[in-house]
Amino acid sequence: MLLIRFCEESIAARYHTGKKMRCPTHLCTGQEAVPAAAGQALRSDDFVVSTHRAHGHYLGKGGDLNKMIAEIYGKKSGCSGGWGGSMHLVDRSVGFIGSTAIVAGTIPVGVGLGLSIKLKNTDQISCVFLGDAATEEGVFYESVNFAVLKKLPVLFICENNLYSVYSPLKVRQPEDRSITSMVQGLGCPAINGNGNDAIESYEKILKAVTSIRNGNGPVFLEFATYRWREHCGPDFDNHIGYRTEEEFEAWKMKDPIEAFEQKILLDNIIDKRMIEELKAGTQAKIDNAFKLADLAEFPDFCDQTWFSEVNG
């Protein structure tokens, strides 16, 4: 969680000043608990696909930090070789298969990975991260239907942060119908939870992972959470009028990291000094990643063509 938080905040701090991160960047500050918990509950060889807001999912799954920052800088040492930017991340060495920027675009891809697991008869699972707005896309229903039909090993994790860009959930979906109950109607076991509670998130994800690995088919989890910063970019946007300062402050009070920190301090799992050391060490790793990204080379346009070798 700390790595994700500090990473996002470091990007925010440098985005305007250096002008070296020249790509749309969707930060997940405030939403760290679910990606971190999922990363812990999943195995390294499990697959993950994600969305435009993917930094947390990538880092949570164990994706290489240096390669992610370099990717945002557009450098050759980036996880996508500098061809993808913030919205197109990959690290296959830890099962992070890819994130793309079309709403719901990777949902069927994750289900297809689930199909491949079933065909190859391994005990991996495929985890699909999606936002609340993705449940409004037709391809979401097509994908859940197929996963249920074929009992595929797929975990859908929906982070409901209440907004699609600036459009609140209540203008997009009927207020008296929850996403969870809708998915239950599709025949997919679905439960919701507090996405700002790391321990609750972890327990719910782990339970789902165990059920899926035991061959019981897909599970859908909906976690309530909130992004602190603007939809896209390093700033805050509460002042533009699509959400209130009060709402933002209320969610900030539910900071997942602070809550978790209090809990483990209270339970004597860790002491203050250790936390400070952890924080300093994490920040140092991130600062180093920026340094490396800055020094790295850009790829050349001629490095890649779109055709594989034409066979024959």
Add this chain to the structure above:
Amino acid sequence: MSCNMTFSQAVNDALATAMQIDENVICYGLGIPDPKGVFGTSLGLQEKFGHDRVFDMPCSENGMTGIAIGASLNGIRPVMTHQRLDFFLLAIDQLINNAANWKYMFGGNSGNVPITIRLIIGRGWGQGPTHSQSLHSWFAHVPGLKVVSPTTARDAKGLLLSSIFDDDPVIFLEHRWLHNHTEEVPEGDFRLPLGKASLLRRGNDVSVISMSYMSVEAIHAIDYLQDKCNINCDLIDLRSINPIDWETIFDSVRKTGRLLVLDTGWETLSVAGEIVARCAIECFDSMKCPPVRMALPDCPTPTSWALTKNYYKEAVDIGQTIAKMLKIEINLEPLKQMRGTNHDVPGDWFKGPF
């Protein structure tokens, strides 16, 4: 060893061969295991290779395309089939945003997308605006997709096997009127290279560049002109719409100096238009007359027997155009009579309904 078979049987043979060679090849689509087996092309596959590898699918064209993409990223080679190309338009999002871009946008670090999508193009018998659109130019416009369009049974088998084992996404177009074409087809793992055109007729007078079913009409016209008038044309069947075999086309145009391009799709912004443009750029000095393209009028496909009468181009229209390019008069009445069937069916074998 070879065997006499129809285009449909050749497709079926290619699918069975691919599934036999590689257990990662799977095959699905609406109606794939049904009693008609998509015009016979998928008959017997489920019985032979089982329900896990050969299956019917929900009416979810976009989702099932994304699912093919995801499966392919873990080593599966899915072949998806749609009974008409038009249904597949629901899947343009997954095709373009994901399949075509995937390899490039991750710098090659998230693997290839070796999927094959078979799309069948209808014509005549009242197919109308939503069952006969020939949209190869859309697919060919997008970098990252290969577009294959065989004309003969032999090519259908050889190109389908190559498409399935190619590492890029391939759109494999089958014209419904070609499904009954019959010829000797090699047995076993017979592959033809993607991106290579085929020279179906040889001559020095006009270069006719054609594709898919239009190559059949072209053969009738060109053979007639050779027999009756000693006019000899090159007939180049593209086979691959992307990549296009430019060298074969340029060599022919430099030799004949006359270019006629036949296209199964609409005229404006067509593949034929691209071929005319490239030849004008590359072979301008060789041109003896302005290049000509013959394609469909720029309007949705009419439905009825009456309204389609002048919509599609036939051998006699091709003959007329060639005569005009050569500035000669030719009696084409016998060619017109030779066709013998209604204009809205490919032959007596076609009994409808689709």
